Amino acid sequence: MAPPSAKDAPRRRANTYQAAPASSIDFSKVAQAPVEAAALEQAPDEQVVSEPASAQQAPAADYDADQIDLPDDQTNDPVTATAPVTAEEAASAIDTEELDTEELDAEELRADQAATTPAVEKPESAVGRMGRLRGRLARSNSAIGKALLSLLAKGELSDADWEDVEDVLLGADLGASATTELVDRLRTRVAVHGTPTPEQLHDWLHTELLALVDPSMDRRIAATRVGERPAVLMVVGVNGTGKTTTVGKLARVLVAQDKQPVLGAADTFRAAAADQLQTWGARVGVPTIRSDKEGADPAAVAFDAVKAGTEQHADVVLIDTAGRLHNKVGLMDELRKVKRVVEKQSPIDECLLVLDATTGQNGMQQARIFSEAVDVTGVVLTKLDGTAKGGIVVLVQRELGVPVKLVGLGEGPDDLAPFDPSAFVDAVLN
Numbered sequence: 001m002a003p004p005s006a007k008d009a010p011r012r013r014a015n016t017y018q019a020a021p022a023s024s025i026d027f028s029k030v031a032q033a034p035v036e037a038a039a040l041e042q043a044p045d046e047q048v049v050s051e052p053a054s055a056q057q058a059p060a061a062d063y064d065a066d067q068i069d070l071p072d073d074q075t076n077d078p079v080t081a082t083a084p085v086t087a088e089e090a091a092s093a094i095d096t097e098e099l100d101t102e103e104l105d106a107e108e109l110r111a112d113q114a115a116t117t118p119a120v121e122k123p124e125s126a127v128g129r130m131g132r133l134r135g136r137l138a139r140s141n142s143a144i145g146k147a148l149l150s151l152l153a154k155g156e157l158s159d160a161d162w163e164d165v166e167d168v169l170l171g172a173d174l175g176a177s178a179t180t181e182l183v184d185r186l187r188t189r190v191a192v193h194g195t196p197t198p199e200q201l202h203d204w205l206h207t208e209l210l211a212l213v214d215p216s217m218d219r220r221i222a223a224t225r226v227g228e229r230p231a232v233l234m235v236v237g238v239n240g241t242g243k244t245t246t247v248g249k250l251a252r253v254l255v256a257q258d259k260q261p262v263l264g265a266a267d268t269f270r271a272a273a274a275d276q277l278q279t280w281g282a283r284v285g286v287p288t289i290r291s292d293k294e295g296a297d298p299a300a301v302a303f304d305a306v307k308a309g310t311e312q313h314a315d316v317v318l319i320d321t322a323g324r325l326h327n328k329v330g331l332m333d334e335l336r337k338v339k340r341v342v343e344k345q346s347p348i349d350e351c352l353l354v355l356d357a358t359t360g361q362n363g364m365q366q367a368r369i370f371s372e373a374v375d376v377t378g379v380v381l382t383k384l385d386g387t388a389k390g391g392i393v394v395l396v397q398r399e400l401g402v403p404v405k406l407v408g409l410g411e412g413p414d415d416l417a418p419f420d421p422s423a424f425v426d427a428v429l430n
């Protein structure tokens with residue numbers, strides 16, 4: 001069966017997306033790498049493509065009968081004179097006796113089906129999401145700001161007081177070097193300007209924290225077609241950090257921007273991961289390339305996803321990967337293989353490492369291992385709604401040298417936001 005095309009999805013309502021602010025996500029980034037023409041010698045098998053919800057849910061009358069691909073057991077059946085061939089005939093062929101006592105005509109039936117079939121969702125635009133989610137960030141992280149403001153407002157600060165300031169920053173997972181840097185800068189300011197007023201203090205902290213978060217980093221995500229091919233984005237990270245959820249949420253962000261993603265379920269280790277991803281995709285009419293075989297070769301699934309994305313003229317192919325294998329070496333080898341195989345067909349434009357913010361510094365060790373195995377281009381920090389360790393943003397950027405591009409701020413489908421440094425610092429300090 002020909003894979004359903006992302007382009008076949010019914011035209012979505014014109015969305016209300018406006019140009020993102022400079023500090024926010026920007027999908028206009030165009031990767032420069034050239035297309036590689038080489039193909040895999042052995043065609044991967046067993047891939048199946050999920051029907052996007054839009055195709056499943058479109059009224060039957062919208063289908064061209066020629067395009068309906070019947071399952072094998074039906075294609076060989078002779079078409080009898082009574083077999084319905086159009087939506088109307090199909091509707092009228094329904095035995096009315098089975099429909100309770102009421103007589104339903106085709107129109108009523110369609111209305112009934114529409115009422116019981118969930119519609120393709122319209123995801124929220126990404127612009128300003130961090131503003132909407134700021135309350136969650138503030139709830140978990142404003143304690144740091146409050147502690148700093150009250151400590152620094154004491155007036156003359158002793159060495160012990162400055163040590164308390166350091167402890168607050170270290171406790172927030174800012175890391176030793178950024179903590180020392182920040183404390184040195186604040187001490188210099190106090191030495192130069194004397195004891196600050198509360199407003200001054202707030203301004204100083206805002207300026208210094210923002211400098212540490214580094215608003216100059218390029219946080220755009222490569223999700224725009226590159227010449228004649230879709231962008232390819234791969235998501236990596238240990239199990240349970242929120243990779244599958246992030247791919248699903250990111251697909252929604254892209255759909256809200258009228259982009260057409262294709263999802264690749266290359267986490268073949270966890271049986272339910274492909275189903276989970278497919279469900280995310282179906283909710284917004286996005287096709288998922290997956291294997292029905294548990295333990296199938298993830299590289300083959302990823303390869304097929306890129307192939308399908310190219311054939312369907314998608315904007316971007318989002319590849320979910322496994323976070324757990326029998327051992328760490330095996331997992332890293334597998335990720336390298338996925339990368340290698342995908343690159344036989346297309347460069348990988350973006351490789352996002354998903355880190356669970358609640359694991360704090362422990363997550364850093366994993367982060368280093370992943371970034372050694374694959375070229376990580378950005379970080380998604382999930383579960384930032386559930387931790388007071390927001391300093392990890394600074395730590396991870398310094399350790400890996402790549403920006404935090406997205407943050408997860410809840411379990412809701414639209415609780416993924418482009419990371420906005422200024423909104424982040426505001427939430428910490430207010």
Ligand SMILES: Nc1nc2c(ncn2[C@@H]2O[C@H](COP(=O)(O)OP(=O)(O)OP(=O)(O)O)[C@@H](O)[C@H]2O)c(=O)[nH]1
Pocket residue numbers: 237238239240241242243244245246267270273321322323324381382383384385386407408409410411415
């Ligand atoms: N509170 C909160 N929960 C999140 C966030 N992101 C993901 N989760 C939850 O984290 C759990 C794990 O998410 P998954 O997406 O299944 O994690 P995964 O990394 O794909 O896991 P594996 O497939 O085992 O590798 C789920 O219950 C998600 O709802 C977030 O930003 N905030």
